[in-house]
Amino acid sequence: MPRVVEANAATISEAAEQLRNGGVVAFPTETVYGLGADTLQPAALKQIYALKLRPANNPLIAHVLDSQQVRTIAREWDQRCDLLVGRFWPGPLTIVVNRSVSVPDEATAGYETIAVRSPAHPVARQLLREFGRPISAPSANRSGHVSPTSATHVADDFSHVADLLILDGGPCDVGIESVVLDMTREVPTILRPGSITAESIRECLGIPVAQSTSTHQDASPGTALSHYAPHTPLILVSAKDLLPRLHELSAESKKCAVISMQHHAIALPHRLFAMPSDADAYAARLYHTLREADAFGGDVIVLERPAAQGELWDAINNRLSRAATPS
Ligand code: TXA
Ligand code: MG
Numbered sequence: 001m002p003r004v005v006e007a008n009a010a011t012i013s014e015a016a017e018q019l020r021n022g023g024v025v026a027f028p029t030e031t032v033y034g035l036g037a038d039t040l041q042p043a044a045l046k047q048i049y050a051l052k053l054r055p056a057n058n059p060l061i062a063h064v065l066d067s068q069q070v071r072t073i074a075r076e077w078d079q080r081c082d083l084l085v086g087r088f089w090p091g092p093l094t095i096v097v098n099r100s101v102s103v104p105d106e107a108t109a110g111y112e113t114i115a116v117r118s119p120a121h122p123v124a125r126q127l128l129r130e131f132g133r134p135i136s137a138p139s140a141n142r143s144g145h146v147s148p149t150s151a152t153h154v155a156d157d158f159s160h161v162a163d164l165l166i167l168d169g170g171p172c173d174v175g176i177e178s179v180v181l182d183m184t185r186e187v188p189t190i191l192r193p194g195s196i197t198a199e200s201i202r203e204c205l206g207i208p209v210a211q212s213t214s215t216h217q218d219a220s221p222g223t224a225l226s227h228y229a230p231h232t233p234l235i236l237v238s239a240k241d242l243l244p245r246l247h248e249l250s251a252e253s254k255k256c257a258v259i260s261m262q263h264h265a266i267a268l269p270h271r272l273f274a275m276p277s278d279a280d281a282y283a284a285r286l287y288h289t290l291r292e293a294d295a296f297g298g299d300v301i302v303l304e305r306p307a308a309q310g311e312l313w314d315a316i317n318n319r320l321s322r323a324a325t326p327s
Pocket of ligand 1: 034060092114138
């Protein structure tokens with residue numbers, strides 16, 4: 001069984017000590033929970049891959065306290081990166097830069113680049129301060145599964161891992177993963193959308209920014225199509241198709257978990273999981289609700305695809321499409 005402990009000065013110190021000793025610990029960030037290890041210890045990094053069953057070609061994000069710490073693991077950190085840091089750090093922006101030679105291959109899955117981000121969550125920051133070095137951490141879920149936005153979610157995914165230390169810092173505010181921005185290309189390119197808009201990045205840098213629509217493994221392996229998926233098959237429908245579709249599924253004797261922003265009266269055996277209509281609140285709630293709907297134990301999850309416009313809705317819809325793609 002994992003050990004979920006309230007994050008406080010004593011438990012954060014203990015987690016830092018475990019990291020120094022080559023261990024793996026889970027901790028909260030403002031986006032999702034991370035499963036962390038020392039960026040400079042190859043054996044510790046290998047444990048992350050083994051625990052998550054993560055494909056060996058999918059590189060990790062190194063979490064840092066500030067841009068000073070980046071200098072130990074990255075090279076060619078230029079003025080444009082400093083502009084981004086000034087505006088968006090600490091926060092949900094991950095910057096991909098060329099890595100320094102001291103970084104082990106395990107930290108970047110062999111890539112010559114490294115992804116770095118400075119989380120805003122006070123527990124993550126205190127852990128980074130105590131540890132004093134970068135912490136590599138992917139989201140703390142089993143590979144391909146829904147990302148965790150609470151300590152309980154982490155414990156559920158790693159229930160078989162004896163003594164895994166999980167720092168409980170409450171539910172995550174942002175709820176979807178950071179924006180991944182590749183600064184090694186001629187035109188800075190967003191590899192994964194999120195809560196920071198392309199427009200605000202463009203405005204900060206004063207130059208055009210591209211959005212990668214590629215789901216090609218080479219660009220960023222984590223953008224491979226199937227991701228964030230519950231175990232129960234997930235169907236996305238428009239608001240107007242929701243009730244007709246439910247009717248059809250009922251006729252096939254399917255029990256459905258319905259995720260919708262409309263407060264329909266949903267008859268048994270189905271159950272409604274209501275979502276907020278505000279984009280920030282929706283993002284914060286999404287993974288929690290997907291996990292709840294999964295635990296309901298129906299035959300299908302029917303989710304009303306949000307139709308509202310906006311970059312955060314685009315990022316949400318990006319996650320939903322991947323969650324609905326069978327692996
Ligand atoms: O919000 C977040 O970013 C969370 C928290 C824990 O910080 N972390 C997270 O990590 O979502 P993960 O491993 O689940 O997703 C990292 C993404 C993957 O899509 C990975 O392929 C991409 O970042 N990535 C990491 N290093 C990269 C690199 N050097 N070049 C391109 N993409 C990279
Ligand atoms: Mg992940």
